[in-house]
Amino acid sequence: MSCESYFxxxxxxxxxxxxxxxxxxxxxxxxxxxxxxxxEIFERVQAFSNAVDIxxxxxxxxxxxxxxxxxxxxxxxxxxxxxxxxxxxxxxHLVCEHCGTVTGADIHPAESFAATLLEKYGFQADLxxxxxxxxxxxxxxxxxxxxxxxxxxxxxxxx
Amino acid sequence: MSCESYFxxxxxxxxxxxxxxxxxxxxxxxxxxxxxxxxEIFERVQAFSNAVDIxxxxxxxxxxxxxxxxxxxxxxxxxxxxxxxxxxxxxxHLVCEHCGTVTGADIHPAESFAATLLEKYGFQADLxxxxxxxxxxxxxxxxxxxxxxxxxxxxxxxx
DNA sequence: GTTATTGCAAATTATTTGCACTTGG
DNA sequence: CCAAGTGCAAATAATTTGCAATAAC
Numbered sequence: 192m193s194c195e196s197y198f199x200x201x202x203x204x205x206x207x208x209x210x211x212x213x214x215x216x217x218x219x220x221x222x223x224x225x226x227x228x229x230x231e232i233f234e235r236v237q238a239f240s241n242a243v244d245i246x247x248x249x250x251x252x253x254x255x256x257x258x259x260x261x262x263x264x265x266x267x268x269x270x271x272x273x274x275x276x277x278x279x280x281x282x283x284h285l286v287c288e289h290c291g292t293v294t295g296a297d298i299h300p301a302e303s304f305a306a307t308l309l310e311k312y313g314f315q316a317d318l319x320x321x322x323x324x325x326x327x328x329x330x331x332x333x334x335x336x337x338x339x340x341x342x343x344x345x346x347x348x349x350x
Numbered sequence: 351m352s353c354e355s356y357f358x359x360x361x362x363x364x365x366x367x368x369x370x371x372x373x374x375x376x377x378x379x380x381x382x383x384x385x386x387x388x389x390e391i392f393e394r395v396q397a398f399s400n401a402v403d404i405x406x407x408x409x410x411x412x413x414x415x416x417x418x419x420x421x422x423x424x425x426x427x428x429x430x431x432x433x434x435x436x437x438x439x440x441x442x443h444l445v446c447e448h449c450g451t452v453t454g455a456d457i458h459p460a461e462s463f464a465a466t467l468l469e470k471y472g473f474q475a476d477l478x479x480x481x482x483x484x485x486x487x488x489x490x491x492x493x494x495x496x497x498x499x500x501x502x503x504x505x506x507x508x509x
Numbered sequence: 510g511t512t513a514t515t516g517c518a519a520a521t522t523a524t525t526t527g528c529a530c531t532t533g534g
Numbered sequence: 535c536c537a538a539g540t541g542c543a544a545a546t547a548a549t550t551t552g553c554a555a556t557a558a559c
Binding site: 269 | 424
Binding site for chain 2: 516517524
């Protein structure tokens with residue numbers, strides 16, 4: 192993947208520097224097959240060098256986002272994950288609200304839907320940022336029937 | 351709307367108490383025509399009584415969510431908004447990434463899309479929680495051509 | 510009266526920032 | 535060499551929690 196070299200090129204072009212920290216973060220992101228939280232990324236970064244600070248990870252992720260090499264996906268509950276942009280094929284994210292898994296999905300079926308939104312509401316949807324909440328196959332299998340709603344921790348039992 | 355009475359009923363049924371604070375929060379939510387942040391809700395609550403604490407607002411919103419009277423919508427960037435559930439007609443949220451406006455949209459056009467997801471990935475989408483990022487009509491008019499991407503604050507100019 | 514609920518203040522969590530020191534170009 | 539970048543520690547911001555006082559039922 193030319194992602195690394197593209198990054199270096201962009202860095203130099205804009206007068207940024209190529210530091211080992213930035214290389215580590217980028218290579219970690221390459222290893223990841225699924226989106227990862229800052230926490231997860233930071234852990235793996237530390238396996239390379241425990242001197243790297245988490246603030247540097249944040250800063251590098253910001254930079255990578257500016258370069259459109261990385262996107263962040265907001266899973267709610269202040270759970271943000273990052274992943275390398277799939278330059279060839281952008282896709283949606285199916286976010287399982289039960290197990291937290293994020294699955295990539297073909298963007299095409301959403302396109303006619305997006306067209307409808309544009310037509311009816313003048314709203315230009317950005318499908319590459321679209322996260323679809325719901326329940327994945329595994330979790331559905333496990334709990335074929337169950338309340339989708341909140342599983343909260345309130346004191347009083349119902350009736 | 352029977353929402354108030356439903357709430358009271360549910361409270362009593364489960365041994366919760368009907369407090370003025372809870373009534374205020376609920377009535378504020380009724381006044382809101384669009385989803386509101388905790389901050390906004392809190393401000394309006396204080397107009398009624400500045401003795402009400404923000405933690406009580408949080409707690410009440412949690413409770414209302416447990417009762418499925420309120421849903422929270424995550425707009426990313428740790429911007430959460432709350433709104434009363436539209437019992438009759440659930441709808442999607444079109445979230446303008448430019449001005450932050452949230453517009454309700456008909457859920458039907460999304461249904462065939464959801465069916466595809468179920469078929470292809472076994473993923474059961476929860477359309478009532480679906481937020482669609484993009485750009486609303488107004489913002490599109492204003493900046494007919496513009497970079498959708500990040501408008502960041504990095505030092506070095508390109509080239 | 511008893512127990513849920515509140516206000517308050519302190520704790521938590523995720524992220525950002527100021528700054529002196531370090532280092533890449 | 536010298537500005538960009540880093541580590542660190544402190545600052546923010548949003549939300550949660552422990553607890554004694556209060557109020558609903």
